[in-house]
Amino acid sequence: MSMTPRERVLAAMKQESLDRPPVAIFTQSATIGQMEKVGAAWPEAHKDANLMAKLGAAQADVFGFECVRAPFCLTAEAERLGCTVQVTKKDASPMLKEHPHKFDPMTGEYDEPNLMDPAEFVAGGRPAEAIKAMEILKKSHGENYCLVAGNTGPFTLTGHLVNTENMVFGMMMAPEEVSKWVDAVSPICKAYTQALSDAGADVIQMSEPSASTDMIAPDMFQDAAGKYISDVLASVKDAFSVLHICGDTAPIIPKMIGTGVTGLSIEEKVNPDKAVDIVAGKAVLVGNVGSVRPLFQGTPEEVAAAAKHCVEAGFNVISSGCGIAVSTPDANMEALVKAVKG
């Protein structure tokens, strides 16, 4: 008897031997094509649990990918904590408009991080809708599909609250002020991660793009982000943990593994063969077909070739390397599925 998509993804997360890896988008998965076919679209699907669940299931329902995934952005937590976010477009991700806190290493002025209680945080705003969406997806798709929940890492979320450029500048001028903030944000990330798991998520994929080598030096990774990831993500109960970081992660892959997460989701800026070599079975590898090229801007043939490269290299879950661009053509999404499933 053939495996269900759920069984296949669970087996992949345990690094069990498989005839082929699952093809499942663990990063942002929604496209305009899916929105039109299932009748759930941005911006409403960012704010309403029922629409969020419907659109989150669309990668499986429309194209045959082997998981469901929600929500679709990295701004829900920031909005809940007081950032002004523009959530108005069908064809573009929500946009942070204003950072609510002062953090200025040039003048030495820093707000104190007096943040919402974690229990209050998960009870309202868009994070609460995402938690509810997991409960809905558990009922509608949980039998046959793994539920992947996406959220934001503490270092990145801190940047949203205080201005990322100032935070990165602060790593040089006042690292103790940065730590104070990430210390304060972490319990919120931890509570949200566990709440998503408790609501039925099988995998929590936490994105921590501000810890990328494009943003901080590799030797800053552990203090800025790694130690927090161990606490807020790797320790999650009853779910697998996947850490997503963009850019060329080759220099920090060992540190990412060192956080203790189950899996790493990385971009195609690390060649798939090289990634598998570095990881050497110490974590599940998720990725890394290029979101921009080939998925958004390339042809179905280029998508198929990139997907096959990931399979041959030995990635455990075949996914996009970063969030799917919302205008990615249907034909390229279909080509990704077909290249892996046959």
Add this chain to the structure above:
Amino acid sequence: MSSIREKGFIMDDLRISVETWDIKLAQRVAREAVDSGIPLKEIVAEGLGAGMARIGEMFGEGNLFLPQVIAASKTMEAALEVLRPYMEAGCDAMRGTVVMGTVKGDIHEIGKNVCCAMLRGAGYLVVDLGSDTGEDEFIDAAAAERAQIVGCSALMTTTLKAQESVVRYSDEAGRGFLIIIGGAPCSQEWCDQIHADGYSSSGAEIVDLVNGLMEKFDPPGRGTK
């Protein structure tokens, strides 16, 4: 002032202040340089700019990372702020004018800000339009500032298209400037596809790109002064 230091020491301190992101030193020595009568062009290009160029080089080689580059940029910007009152009277210190901005729908500014600092360090007058910049704003600013080059940054897959719009609208307006693009999801292929004039993959490359374009600067449609 008790004594006037030799010019060489002042220039060294300007460079070192940027390389070590010593903001107070940069501000103090910039003031000293002006008081000593060193031409602005030298203060910027051979003092602060030399420091920024070294930072850019080390960034390009992978020996420095963004936090250090931002710290050096902020240091240079602080020194330029000291020089600004004198610059307005002597804009001929500048090698050309570049309008920079992050495209509409995108608020990511860090990479663009680093590029602005690199260009300022190289002696260009940079007009920074900030983030979420509409096509018209780029075109109007380029005309008002008589810019030779317009730089459009996009950090999201969803905002790449806005770079294409800037090129298209500018062409329709009979542009008299060159357009360069950058940002994580960009590539040379994308630059070629949308008929932009240049692509910079990082802050370390932008000065060479702009220098190269300035040498052969001759866009159709540019009027004479």
